[in-house]
Amino acid sequence: MKNLLTALAASLALTTTAAQAGEISVAATAVPHAEILEFVKPALAKQGVELKIKVFTDYVQPNVQVAEGRLDANFFQHQPYLDEFNASRGTALVSIAGVHVEPFGAYSSKVKSLDELSEGAQVVIPNDATNGGRALLLLQSTGLIKLKEGAGITATVRDIAENPKNIKVRELEAATLPRVLPQVDLALINTNYALEAGLNPTQDALAIEGSDSPYVNILVTASEKKDDADLQKLAQALHGAEVKQFIVDKYQGAVVPAF
Structure with a gap:
């Protein structure tokens, strides 16, 4: 019985690990970030990755929760903001994909x-x-x-x-x-x-702002997760031709693809 319970526990652990490996949680502001993520969600699902999107209304908690490991990534900010946040908070968050510009x-x-x-x-x-x-x-x-x-x-x-x-x-x-x-x-x-x-x-x-704005909105994660396979799949999906066309069609110049 003891051996059976041990085997069952090991099996459950493997199942849980596998489920987590195919799931990523991403913080985003509602428009356009969460909308863009919703657009790529089906493509990721076909690759075996479940994308969970958590919408925020502020610019602080998305970084805090990624830095603390409560979420895998976020999508709401540009590099200058991230640089200032890392410097002031002592965090080590990194960009893994530049997606679009939102002219201010x-x-x-x-x-x-x-x-x-x-x-x-x-x-x-x-x-x-x-x-x-x-x-x-x-x-x-x-x-x-x-x-x-x-x-x-x-x-x-x-x-x-x-x-x-x-x-x-x-x-x-x-x-x-x-x-x-x-x-x-x-x-x-x-x-x-x-x-x-x-x-x-x-x-x-x-x-x-003009179209030459340097403020590209980026997909961000903790430095230790930057090579995570599922996050890399998300980064690649956000650089797809379908996403570029979605941004062009939906936002009519209010949001501009940066790839």
């Missing part, structure tokens, strides 16, 4: 063009280091502000050197920006949150 945009429900912004206009930007800097760089490209020499993607409001219209720039959590849009004059919004809010970046943005 400036939106308003009060004016039709940036020229209409009044003196002292209220402007909100993301409060995380890289997206805040990205927003300020976009504001600089429109001529609304000028940043100090050398200020780059980690620029903050303290780096504003010239501000002809004396606009008031406030930093808020990225996910809240679409909700406060009616209360401010201008909001600099990440495209995933803009799309979730029903905004069309190519039609509604008063200013938008």
